[in-house]
Amino acid sequence: MRLFILAGMILFSLSNPAFALTNPSSNSPNSLLRGTFSPPWQGGVRGGSTLLSQTAHRLTTVTIYTANPQCQSLIPQRVRVPGDQPITAAVGQVIMRVRIPGFKLAGYSVNFKRDRGEVTVDFRRASGSKRFVSFSSCEQFILFGSLRQTLTRNTQWGVKTVRFTELGQEIRL
Template identity: 40%
Template sequence: MSRMNKYLVPLLTGAIVASLSSCASSLANSERDKAGLPPAQTIEASKTTTKASDASKSLTGAISQATTTAPSKNTVTVTIYQPDTQCEALVPEKVDVSSVESVQATVGKVLEERDTADFNLAGYRVSVNPNNGVATVDLRIAPGSQRKFVSLSSCEQFGLFGSLRKTLTANSQWKIKKVRFTEQGEDISL
């Protein structure tokens, strides 16, 4: 098997680099920052034979299929809830998050959708009291945000607070029974 890896690793690495560079070059720099990609670079491919190219395409497809069907050992699959288009119900969606601090990572996934042009969060902290099952989500509004929590519409409040509450209480592995929202340690009153 290690003999096979000796030949596959350079081939796979080349295929992955070529694939990433073609995708990355089409992203604008701001999109690259959001995706966590390095600045655009030009990568020159070395000459390869047709057989090597065909093999790398087959292997790239196999790797892509394997990574989409099986989560990494460093991730866990959780269910997050986002509002539907009518703001009447919360729709479940399965996502993979880091298994290290999975509660924090899950809250981050839910909050990705909440920033708008005039309402921005600067950060958040999550703590869970294992004795009573209460999670406290401390939200921080960005200093330049034009709007505050009290100015959110009922739909926006449902999308922010309802999504977080349902996501945290519905994932039974965390044993969260209740969610409390604060802003810099003070309860949020709406």
């Protein structure tokens, strides 16, 4: 299972904590990249509160972890995410909270190998964005520590290993 997320979705998520792809079952990267985002809890073109109540039962609550301002610890926070893609949505919730000067993403993908308990988060940096190798130890903790703890501490997923790649290449810091 591989799902591509565009930077526009991340920005969209800043005001909308959950999302739905119009074509989540396709394995074609191009169809996923062209997917449109529909905030069903806001009613969109289909109209208001009925859609909100239909979507509410499809959400699940997970714990995400974000770094405190001093980069000394990770703070848990409960968030609601789509129940059909909780791992990908939790990764998105963490990423949208990351604030690292000079660092911007063009997108990312999440690949979960359930049989191995391994999640790979593959990043695509925006053109001219700060490189991962230039991150301070605090910035590494903010991004990688938050994602790793979010993925491994939600024990219902069975994640044992978290890998980080950039365009398929292992990130070595």
